[in-house]
Amino acid sequence: MSSSPSVSQTRPRRVALFVTCLVDLFRPSVGFAAIKLLEDAGCAVEVPPLQVCCGQPAYNSGDRATTRAIAAQVIDAFEGFEAVVAPSGSCGGMLAHHYPGLFDDDPAMKARAEDLARRSHELVSFLVDVLGVNSVAARFDGAVTYHDSCSGLRELGVKQQPRRLLSSVKGLELKEMATPEVCCGFGGTFCVKYPEISNAMVGEKSADIARSGADTLLAGDLGCLMNMAGKLQRQGSPVRVRHVAEVLADMAGLAAVGEPETKR
Amino acid sequence: MQSTAHDFKHNVGEALADANLQDSLAKLKVGFSERRRQAAERLPEFEALRDAARDIKNHALANLDFYLEEFERKVVALGGHVHWAPTAADARRIIADLCRSVGAKTVAKSKSMVSEEIALNEHLEALGIAPIETDLGEYIIQLRHEPPSHIIAPAVHLTKDQVADTFLEHHKALGFSKRLTERNDLVAEARHVLREKFLKADVGLTGANFLVAETGSSMLVTNEGNADLSNTMPRMHIVLASIEKVIPTLEDAAVLLRVLARSATGQESSSYTTLNTGPKRRDDLDGPSQYHVVILDNGRSSVLGTKMQDMLRCIRCGACMNHCPVYGAIGGHAYGWVYPGPIGAVLTPQLIGVEEAGNLPNASTFCGRCESVCPVRIPLPGLMRHWREREFEHHLTPRTVRQGLAIWGYAARRPRLYRRLTGFANRLLALFGRATGRYRALPLAGAWTRFRDFPAPPSGGTFHAQWARHGGARTRP
Amino acid sequence: MSENARSQILNGIRRALHRGELSGASRQAAEARLARPPAGPAVARARLPQAEQVTLFCQWAEANNATVGRVAAADVAGEVAAYLARNNLPAEAAMAPSPQLDTYNWAGQPMLSLRRGAARGSDQVSITGAFAGIAETGTLVMASGPDHPVTLNLLPDTHVVVLREADIVGGYEEVWARLRQRYGKDCMPRTVNTITGPSRTGDIEQTIELGAHGPRRMHIVIVRE
Numbered sequence: 001m002s003s004s005p006s007v008s009q010t011r012p013r014r015v016a017l018f019v020t021c022l023v024d025l026f027r028p029s030v031g032f033a034a035i036k037l038l039e040d041a042g043c044a045v046e047v048p049p050l051q052v053c054c055g056q057p058a059y060n061s062g063d064r065a066t067t068r069a070i071a072a073q074v075i076d077a078f079e080g081f082e083a084v085v086a087p088s089g090s091c092g093g094m095l096a097h098h099y100p101g102l103f104d105d106d107p108a109m110k111a112r113a114e115d116l117a118r119r120s121h122e123l124v125s126f127l128v129d130v131l132g133v134n135s136v137a138a139r140f141d142g143a144v145t146y147h148d149s150c151s152g153l154r155e156l157g158v159k160q161q162p163r164r165l166l167s168s169v170k171g172l173e174l175k176e177m178a179t180p181e182v183c184c185g186f187g188g189t190f191c192v193k194y195p196e197i198s199n200a201m202v203g204e205k206s207a208d209i210a211r212s213g214a215d216t217l218l219a220g221d222l223g224c225l226m227n228m229a230g231k232l233q234r235q236g237s238p239v240r241v242r243h244v245a246e247v248l249a250d251m252a253g254l255a256a257v258g259e260p261e262t263k264r
Numbered sequence: 265m266q267s268t269a270h271d272f273k274h275n276v277g278e279a280l281a282d283a284n285l286q287d288s289l290a291k292l293k294v295g296f297s298e299r300r301r302q303a304a305e306r307l308p309e310f311e312a313l314r315d316a317a318r319d320i321k322n323h324a325l326a327n328l329d330f331y332l333e334e335f336e337r338k339v340v341a342l343g344g345h346v347h348w349a350p351t352a353a354d355a356r357r358i359i360a361d362l363c364r365s366v367g368a369k370t371v372a373k374s375k376s377m378v379s380e381e382i383a384l385n386e387h388l389e390a391l392g393i394a395p396i397e398t399d400l401g402e403y404i405i406q407l408r409h410e411p412p413s414h415i416i417a418p419a420v421h422l423t424k425d426q427v428a429d430t431f432l433e434h435h436k437a438l439g440f441s442k443r444l445t446e447r448n449d450l451v452a453e454a455r456h457v458l459r460e461k462f463l464k465a466d467v468g469l470t471g472a473n474f475l476v477a478e479t480g481s482s483m484l485v486t487n488e489g490n491a492d493l494s495n496t497m498p499r500m501h502i503v504l505a506s507i508e509k510v511i512p513t514l515e516d517a518a519v520l521l522r523v524l525a526r527s528a529t530g531q532e533s534s535s536y537t538t539l540n541t542g543p544k545r546r547d548d549l550d551g552p553s554q555y556h557v558v559i560l561d562n563g564r565s566s567v568l569g570t571k572m573q574d575m576l577r578c579i580r581c582g583a584c585m586n587h588c589p590v591y592g593a594i595g596g597h598a599y600g601w602v603y604p605g606p607i608g609a610v611l612t613p614q615l616i617g618v619e620e621a622g623n624l625p626n627a628s629t630f631c632g633r634c635e636s637v638c639p640v641r642i643p644l645p646g647l648m649r650h651w652r653e654r655e656f657e658h659h660l661t662p663r664t665v666r667q668g669l670a671i672w673g674y675a676a677r678r679p680r681l682y683r684r685l686t687g688f689a690n691r692l693l694a695l696f697g698r699a700t701g702r703y704r705a706l707p708l709a710g711a712w713t714r715f716r717d718f719p720a721p722p723s724g725g726t727f728h729a730q731w732a733r734h735g736g737a738r739t740r741p
Numbered sequence: 742m743s744e745n746a747r748s749q750i751l752n753g754i755r756r757a758l759h760r761g762e763l764s765g766a767s768r769q770a771a772e773a774r775l776a777r778p779p780a781g782p783a784v785a786r787a788r789l790p791q792a793e794q795v796t797l798f799c800q801w802a803e804a805n806n807a808t809v810g811r812v813a814a815a816d817v818a819g820e821v822a823a824y825l826a827r828n829n830l831p832a833e834a835a836m837a838p839s840p841q842l843d844t845y846n847w848a849g850q851p852m853l854s855l856r857r858g859a860a861r862g863s864d865q866v867s868i869t870g871a872f873a874g875i876a877e878t879g880t881l882v883m884a885s886g887p888d889h890p891v892t893l894n895l896l897p898d899t900h901v902v903v904l905r906e907a908d909i910v911g912g913y914e915e916v917w918a919r920l921r922q923r924y925g926k927d928c929m930p931r932t933v934n935t936i937t938g939p940s941r942t943g944d945i946e947q948t949i950e951l952g953a954h955g956p957r958r959m960h961i962v963i964v965r966e
Contacts, residue, residue, distance in 0.1 A: 019727050019728070021686075023727055024686065024726045024727040024728055025686050025689065025690055025721060025726055026690075026719065026721045027719075027721065027722070028721075028722075028724065028725070028726060028727035028730055029722070031727040031731075032727075032730075047728075047731050049679070049728070049732075050679045051679070052675075052676045052677075052679050052682045053676050055676075057669070057672065058669060058672075058673055058676075059649070060630065060649065060652065061652060061656065061661065061665065061669055062649065062651075062652030062653040062654070062655055062656035062657075062661065063653075063656050063669055063673065064653055064656075066669065066673035066676075066677075069673070069677050070673075070676055070677060073677060073679075150629065150630070150631035150632055150633075151630075151632070154631070154632040154633070154635075154636055155632070181633075182589055182631075182633075183589045183629050183631035183633070185589070185629065186629065187628070187629025187630060187631070188629075189665075190626075190627070190628065190629045191711075191712065192709070192711035192712055193626065193627075193665075193711075194273075194276070194626075194627050195711040195712070195714055195715060196276055196277060196280055196715075197276060197280075197590055197593050197594060197627060198629075198715075199714075199715040199716075200280055200593040200594075201589050201590075201593055201629075202715075202716070204589075204593075226718075226719050227716065229717075229719050230702070230712070230716030230717045230718055230719060231715065231716045231717075233702055233716075233717040233719075234704075234715065234716050234717045254722075255701060255722060257719045258701050258702040258717060258718075258719035258720070259701040259702075260698060260699060260700055260701035261698070261701070261722050261723065
């Protein structure tokens with residue numbers, strides 16, 4: 001992959017932010033952190049207004065028709081941008097891997113879906129693998145453990161990139177948990193359709209986090225983070241939960257996931 | 265085997281409350297996956313072999329009729345017999361007739377998931393023929409009247425103490441009255457008890473990992489040697505195998521064997537990998553005088569040529585369930601039928617119907633770990649999604665889910681409406697959650713808040729509202 | 742009736758694959774595959790020079806709980822007798838009636854009582870040869886026949902195998918080639934056992950215990966010639 005941004009690029013790369021429905025509704029700071037990171041790396045970021053969701057809830061429930069309709073909307077909204085970047089491995093994976101297969105019977109749409117797929121990325125892997133970012137100007141005093149969200153890891157190869165950037169954050173110590181690659185039990189609608197199984201899985205994850213000795217949990221997907229934060233807080237754990245983009249963008253002063261805003 | 269898959273949620277509750285099971289699963293989760301990882305690391309060619317294994321199975325499936333006919337030709341030429349069983353009932357009938365033809369009183373059985381699928385044991389017992397499971401794990405669960413909970417380690421759900429109790433209860437009549445505490449003593453006692461039965465059995469019935477068309481051989485992979493004793497001592501050897509087990513050549517078998525044991529248990533090779541070709545030859549000093557292969561379809565041929573065909577590549581290694589966090593939480597019995605774990609979630613609806621088994625492909629987060637370790641690269645999450653699509657098309661998805669999806673889908677296709685609705689929800693959730701930052705209880709979200717708090721959004725509005733307020737300029741909240 | 746069942750399955754397969762019986766180029770390709778089986782990806786570990794192959798075989802065999810002794814042909818019978826003695830095993834065995842085994846100096850071990858033939862339930866020790874040894878995995882290959890009853894591989898508690906160095910090959914592929922050469926692919930032996938170490942099970946708490954149903958102990962005598 002490229003080792004540094006192209007010096008000859010005279011205008012900033014035109015990048016569209018795919019906000020994701022969870023970030024929009026539950027934690028907008030993740031979107032702002034993503035924009036800051038992209039701008040610091042030399043991109044001009046726009047936020048297409050007609051975006052809502054990547055369509056996973058419908059897709060994973062077997063409702064192909066609704067998924068196609070939403071995908072068509074996304075394809076339209078993100079036409080013309082050099083890159084489409086999401087602070088989420090699962091949404092990034094949906095666009096990059098699953099959209100083309102939705103249009104096997106429609107060659108024109110399939111071609112557009114494939115074009116979008118080629119331009120779609122998860123945030124941290126975009127920064128490191130495409131833009132060649134090696135370090136960030138951020139400070140975070142504390143011990144952090146990182147959970148590898150499943151789609152990002154297995155569909156998009158997001159593993160080393162967040163760790164690389166976190167290692168450049170001043171004051172931050174990374175303490176790996178024993179099984180960072182095991183699913184946290186969120187799985188979209190799974191966590192409410194099979195709550196007991198989901199609870200067993202997030203309980204294991206919570207124990208693993210506790211054993212790591214870290215005081216902060218990071219990951220790249222807000223669904224996973226809300227699931228794990230909710231469990232940790234129900235258990236009375238002192239571990240605080242943030243999106244990795246917020247720490248990398250030096251925005252860790254905000255209230256953590258599930259904390260009241262007055263707490264610092 | 266009678267299915268309880270429709271009762272999945274009830275099964276899950278029981279499994280999560282079963283302390284012995286949870287202890288056993290804790291060991292399984294760490295053991296198998298670590299050993300597989302090490303075995304894969306030791307072999308530089310492992311990934312290339314996985315690709316080759318997938319390609320061999322795909323080729324075999326595309327030419328399945330041809331290779332089945334070739335296999336049959338070779339078996340018959342060497343004095344064996346091939347029987348074709350379109351349904352489970354056909355297979356049961358054929359096997360029962362074969363046993364009766366030699367006046368069999370006992371059948372020594374060696375690991376066959378297909379025999380569970382067709383509920384063979386009950387059928388034979390009803391006819392006064394005693395099936396004896398010889399695989400140690402199968403033997404243990406046969407004593408306990410339980411089904412297997414894993415496709416290669418059928419008693420993996422049990423602790424050593426549970427096994428000791430079972431042996432004490434059932435071996436007392438045979439003169440073993442001491443409750444054992446050591447594993448090797450338990451194994452030794454089982455060996456002693458089963459040895460007698462091997463020597464006396466009239467018929468040996470085994471499954472097959474592969475049927476090799478080139479030579480007309482059945483191939484079976486075990487660690488105990490029970491399959492080999494089962495097919496050498498008795499007068500008749502019956503092989504029960506499903507159609508997709510057939511592969512073209514011995515070279516193909518070598519590729520598949522290289523990925524099978526490593527994926528299953530992390531061994532370079534199982535202790536016994538055996539090729540059986542026909543009955544004993546004239547000059548042989550031992551071996552069965554009759555060799556019969558029963559080839560079962562039972563709903564598999566209709567999967568060929570469809571998007572679901574990939575499930576027929578399965579070589580029954582068990583890696584998927586060893587790595588599945590859902591299996592690791594609930595164990596194999598919760599799946600309610602013969603095949604558990606990710607492959608069970610995909611195969612069971614095909615064999616017994618999606619109305620009965622619909623829960624199985626739904627109880628997955630699509631984490632993808634199964635697919636990442638499958639030696640023949642079956643796209644398991646994708647296949648589970650296909651079942652969900654099938655259910656949705658046939659209106660088998662619960663009504664509340666369909667309705668919720670319909671409402672959400674309606675809004676999601678209308679961004680401006682969606683913004684208004686989410687803006688409202690966001691303000692409400694932010695307002696009432698401001699004090700603590702989270703909800704211990706939330707209307708409509710009971711399934712979530714039963715076990716977890718629900719994080720409240722911070723004040724300030726949705727991302728899109730904030731972005732619009734700042735006119736799209738670069739900003740920090 | 743059986744013909745109907747056969748047609749039902751085969752036609753079901755063909756219908757699903759949207760074709761009739763396999764024909765034309767596809768059929769030729771499948772026939773060619775059977776006639777000249779292509780090998781899969783080459784495994785480097787299975788392609789070492791002979792001397793290293795033998796060493797690798799010993800390493801894997803021992804890793805799988807077999808013991809190994811390497812001797813000259815003249816010392817085979819002595820090595821077997823010594824093995825039994827140092828493991829407190831009776832000096833008697835069921836032995837495969839193999840012309841190859843008969844070439845060793847059993848007469849020089851008069852205390853060793855040998856019965857040639859298939860195994861009985863009461864036999865504690867068996868002695869057999871081996872068709873081949875596979876270095877890649879430390880695996881023995883046994884081909885059934887009048888010179889090698891299968892029960893000798895399975896029934897007794899202790900299995901002693903006499904394997905010639907020259908019969909140690911790199912990987913499965915060479916074993917298949919040798920089997921085809923010796924027997925022809927149309928008449929393979931009734932049973933080819935490939936055996937890697939003594940019998941074992943992990944069925945109780947996933948911990949390996951040896952001696953599940955087959956032999957608990959395996960000793961491989963490798964003969965330098």
